[in-house]
Amino acid sequence: MSETTTATDEPVAPEPTPEPELLHGAPVVRVRGQQVVHAGREELVALVRTLRDEGWIQCLDVTGVDYLAHPHADVPAGIQAERFEVVVILMSHHARERLRIRVQVPETDPVVPTLFEVHPGTEGMEREVFDMFGISFDGHPDLTRILMPEDWEGHPLRKDYGIGRIPVQFKDAPDA
Amino acid sequence: MTTTESPHLTDEGAQEMAPRILAGGTEVLREVGSVLRISEAEAAEDAPVDAETTIINMGPQHPSTHGVLRLMLELDGETVLRTKPVIGYLHTGMEKTAETLTYLQGGTNVTRMDYASPIFNELAFCLSAEQLLGLELPPRATWIRMLMSELNRLTSHFLFLATNGMDLGSTSMMIYGWREREEGLRILEMITGLRMNHNFIRVGGTAADLPDGWQARLTEYLDSIPERLEEYEVLMTNQPIWRERLQGVGSITTEEAIALGATGPILRSTGYAWDLRRDMPYLAYDQVDFDVIVGSYGDCFDRYAIRLNEVRESVKILRQCIDMMPAGDYRIQDKKVTPPPRARIDESMEALIHHFKLFTEGFKVPEGDAYAAVESPRGELGVYLVSDGSAKPYRMHVRGPSFVNLQVLPHLMHGGLIADAVAIISSVDPIMGEVDR
Numbered sequence: 001m002s003e004t005t006t007a008t009d010e011p012v013a014p015e016p017t018p019e020p021e022l023l024h025g026a027p028v029v030r031v032r033g034q035q036v037v038h039a040g041r042e043e044l045v046a047l048v049r050t051l052r053d054e055g056w057i058q059c060l061d062v063t064g065v066d067y068l069a070h071p072h073a074d075v076p077a078g079i080q081a082e083r084f085e086v087v088v089i090l091m092s093h094h095a096r097e098r099l100r101i102r103v104q105v106p107e108t109d110p111v112v113p114t115l116f117e118v119h120p121g122t123e124g125m126e127r128e129v130f131d132m133f134g135i136s137f138d139g140h141p142d143l144t145r146i147l148m149p150e151d152w153e154g155h156p157l158r159k160d161y162g163i164g165r166i167p168v169q170f171k172d173a174p175d176a
Numbered sequence: 177m178t179t180t181e182s183p184h185l186t187d188e189g190a191q192e193m194a195p196r197i198l199a200g201g202t203e204v205l206r207e208v209g210s211v212l213r214i215s216e217a218e219a220a221e222d223a224p225v226d227a228e229t230t231i232i233n234m235g236p237q238h239p240s241t242h243g244v245l246r247l248m249l250e251l252d253g254e255t256v257l258r259t260k261p262v263i264g265y266l267h268t269g270m271e272k273t274a275e276t277l278t279y280l281q282g283g284t285n286v287t288r289m290d291y292a293s294p295i296f297n298e299l300a301f302c303l304s305a306e307q308l309l310g311l312e313l314p315p316r317a318t319w320i321r322m323l324m325s326e327l328n329r330l331t332s333h334f335l336f337l338a339t340n341g342m343d344l345g346s347t348s349m350m351i352y353g354w355r356e357r358e359e360g361l362r363i364l365e366m367i368t369g370l371r372m373n374h375n376f377i378r379v380g381g382t383a384a385d386l387p388d389g390w391q392a393r394l395t396e397y398l399d400s401i402p403e404r405l406e407e408y409e410v411l412m413t414n415q416p417i418w419r420e421r422l423q424g425v426g427s428i429t430t431e432e433a434i435a436l437g438a439t440g441p442i443l444r445s446t447g448y449a450w451d452l453r454r455d456m457p458y459l460a461y462d463q464v465d466f467d468v469i470v471g472s473y474g475d476c477f478d479r480y481a482i483r484l485n486e487v488r489e490s491v492k493i494l495r496q497c498i499d500m501m502p503a504g505d506y507r508i509q510d511k512k513v514t515p516p517p518r519a520r521i522d523e524s525m526e527a528l529i530h531h532f533k534l535f536t537e538g539f540k541v542p543e544g545d546a547y548a549a550v551e552s553p554r555g556e557l558g559v560y561l562v563s564d565g566s567a568k569p570y571r572m573h574v575r576g577p578s579f580v581n582l583q584v585l586p587h588l589m590h591g592g593l594i595a596d597a598v599a600i601i602s603s604v605d606p607i608m609g610e611v612d613r
Contacts (some may be wrong), residue, residue: 065562098547
């Protein structure tokens with residue numbers, strides 16, 4: 001949408017922001033034809049539960065992003081951009097549409113309430129986010145590492161996790 | 177039980193059952209509680225002598241776990257109570273690797289995730305990147321992609337039929353499935369140059385045009401499939417032992433499947449007609465005619481039958497692809513995204529520079545994030561891309577259908593016999609490369 005407006009020869013307005021549309025109190029933007037909701041951590045579970053009852057019955061994906069090296073994440077005005085972001089993708093089979101919820105998670109307190117109570121299918125996905133980013137999910141029934149070994153140190157998908165820095169770990173190898 | 181006039185009226189007023197909305201599966205799943213959540217250390221402890229249940233370990237080297245899936249099963253006699261899938265044995269950090277590869281190289285990375293259906297990985301990755309770039313593809317590129325997808329779906333489903341047969345002791349089915357799959361892979365090899373890991377679908381189109389004589393070769397293959405499927409029907413579908421092993425085994429309801437995020441044949445086996453190709457068409461699926469196959473009981477037999485019949489539907493789509501393949505370019509002519517034609521490089525300095533830049537630096541993708549999904553043989557395969565405006569993805573996440581579908585496994589196993597475990601794992605059809613990434 002913004003591409004078409006800047007393509008015209010009118011003086012470039014600083015991001016034509018119509019009054020932010022709200023969905024249950026959370027601002028909604030349309031990015032390339034997809035609905036994106038920016039929700040706070042506190043209202044996330046209530047929002048997802050309300051949306052579930054409105055027809056967004058399936059939670060397709062929960063993932064994380066570390067914006068450490070790319071601080072200008074495009075968040076609408078009024079939302080404080082933080083280092084981490086948890087992205088939840090919901091699906092409405094009735095509306096045949098996906099909805100993306102982006103939740104800002106501060107580095108100092110990387111905790112998000114779990115969606116397990118609403119969508120049990122998020123169990124594995126949240127474990128993966130915990131494993132890869134170190135974001136905790138409050139209330140999760142089994143928040144353990146899922147892809148990395150149980151005794152692994154660090155969270156590999158964080159941007160400050162060096163690649164090739166960690167020596168290969170051998171379990172139970174006798175100390176040389 | 178006698179019926180009274182108002183059964184819900186009590187001292188405390190009307191006690192009505194909560195309306196059973198579609199997502200009521202959440203409550204059912206919690207009541208059943210089939211997921212085992214104990215750590216390695218807990219499982220290793222010696223069980224008390226009078227323990228009524230046993231915890232046994234299956235995999236990761238078990239031949240029927242489709243690679244390196246490991247299951248911790250809690251058994252009461254021969255009955256499976258709770259299950260914990262333990263994964264990560266094939267984790268190679270592909271999402272991290274993707275952050276160091278350009279969009280051109282990214283295809284070689286994602287294609288290795290779901291190694292049984294590599295085309296779909298490339299397709300989802302490219303659709304997502306193209307969404308960020310805002311590219312509109314020429315029709316021929318779209319149709320070639322669709323043709324490749326369906327051809328790949330055939331080989332993937334044949335692989336399922338082969339391994340499903342093998343897991344249940346029908347070794348001749350394994351050989352038959354492999355035979356058909358190899359023939360499909362030979363056509364893929366003719367088109368892309370490789371049996372697997374093609375990196376054929378690129379951002380902006382495909383790597384090459386279809387080779388001469390592809391119609392004849394493909395038609396010959398498609399003509400051979402119906403009678404082979406008839407053989408399968410005789411060998412398996414109508415065979416009492418086969419039905420006995422699969423019918424009523426590992427069943428799941430629509431509500432549970434949706435609550436667990438299951439997609440693809442698992443969701444469709446419950447009688448819920450949801451197929452991205454029909455319901456949220458991408459490529460040119462809205463222009464071809466095909467049916468969405470659904471089951472009715474959500475058991476292993478339905479999942480087998482769905483895949484068998486999806487082969488027929490894919491054949492139908494492929495025949496339409498042969499008839500309707502439009503002429504034109506197989507990739508978009510955007511010199512910032514796709515390399516110039518080989519002949520141009522000899523005569524144009526600019527084309528040479530563009531070619532050089534593309535293959536050394538790659539092309540820059542506008543800032544933003546995008547999610548694109550395709551219906552892979554296993555369900556919704558989505559790629560979430562975040563771009564910081566450079567030539568490499570800032571973050572790439574793959575929503576692997578196998579990863580999510582694997583969570584259904586404990587619920588399918590619950591209350592079943594240990595002997596059925598292999599049939600159930602097989603019917604979920606997990607590809608561990610995609611689960612672990």
